[in-house]
Amino acid sequence: MDDGSVDHTWEIIAELNKTDERYQGIRQSRNRGHQNAVLAGLMEARHHADITISIDCDGQDDIDAMGRMVDKYxxxxxxxxxxxxxxxxxxxxxxxxxxxxxxxxxxxxxxVIYNHADYRLTSKRVLDAFADYHEVNLFLRGLFPLVGFSHTTVEYERHERLAGKSHYPLNKMLSLAFNGITSLSIKPIRLITGFGASVSLVSFIAVIWAVVMALAGNTVSGWASITSIICFLAGVQLLSLGIIGEYIGKIYLETKHRPRYIIAGTTLRRCVLLSTQEDL
Known part of the structure; x- marks a missing residue:
């Protein structure tokens, strides 16, 4: 899957396809991100195969595990x-x-499946069902468990990268986690609601206490603490608005119904069957 590369990746794929048609390639019109690239490959490949295995090209995922995946299938x-x-x-x-x-x-x-990224085998009927999921904000690790069907795991040892550096540093991992949470769950909204209700209850009790103390002739002091509480609550409100805005933004993107990917070229012409375990 060529995710709109600017080097000679597509030329290499096309040349490999000329010499051996077991090498097939799909090229996107531009870079649409890792999740969209994986989705594009799966959606196109499902028309040409009974099973599909997605794997990153950095060489870290053990290709020998594919045979065991097929056995499980x-x-x-x-x-x-x-x-x-x-x-x-x-x-x-x-x-x-x-x-x-x-x-x-x-x-x-x-x-999500613990210690699983995007190295997985999926049957054609799973991908046919998955085609009905039209989310623009993709988090495949969380979406596939929602599809259902029988599933299992295969363990493997992860290797060192063949070249380059990881494209998932801490900031990207946090961004991926936040996208996954806000795409698949409304729990953050409910937490905000619960926190707001708790703060309102505490504030109501504090007001009653302040009124009682004033009627008793005791001056309630503590402007510094009151100011700190106000600043804290203002920060919580801004954070809450940011989270709510994230959900609204996702709704906005979903309603546009823009294509998640555009195929610029493909070598897929026929299905090449792997008949033996050694072929894997």
């Missing part, structure tokens, strides 16, 4: 998630942030 599973068996090769900071990422998503209602 033959056992009757429609979705097989590739799951990292360990994170021993990661730094402590990377392990901590990754674990926090998955826990945060699940805590806010975005169901």
């Amino acid at each position: 033959r056992q009757g599973f429609d979705i097989v998630y590739g799951v990292r068996s360990s994170r021993d090769t990661d730094t402590f900071f990377k392990r901590f942030t990754a674990e926090s990422f998955y826990k945060l998503l699940n805590a806010f209602g975005a169901e």
Whole structure:
């Protein structure tokens, strides 16, 4: 899947296809982001195969796990998630942030498979059902569990990158987590509602206490603390408006019904079947 690259990636794919038609490629009109690129590849490939496996091209995901994924499919599973068996090769900071990422998503209602990225096998009927999902704000890791069907996992050891650096630093991981949460759950809105109700209750009790103290002839002092509380609540209100605005923005984008991807070229002409385990 060529996500609108500006180098010679497409030329290399086309040349490989000329020498061996098992190499097929799809090219987008421009870069639309990782999630849209994966979706475009899956939606196009489903017309040419009974099963599809998505995998990143950085060489970190173990291709030998594909054979075990196919075995699981033959056992009757429609979705097989590739799951990292360990994170021993990661730094402590990377392990901590990754674990926090998955826990945060699940805590806010975005169901995801722990230590799974986008290395997965999907059957044709899963992808046909997934085609009815028209979200513009894509978070595939959270959407596939919503489709249903029988699923399982296959563990594998993750390798070092063949070249380059990771495109998912901490800020992108946080952005992906936030997008996943706001795309799949309204729990943040409910938390804001609950917090607002709690603050209102505490404020109401404080007002009653202040009135009682004033009637008793006691002067209620503490302008500094009152100012701090006002500033705190103002910050909470702005944060709440920001979260609500994020949801409204997503609604705005969804109502436009713009295409999530545009195919500029493809080599897909016929399905090449893999008949033996060794072919994988």
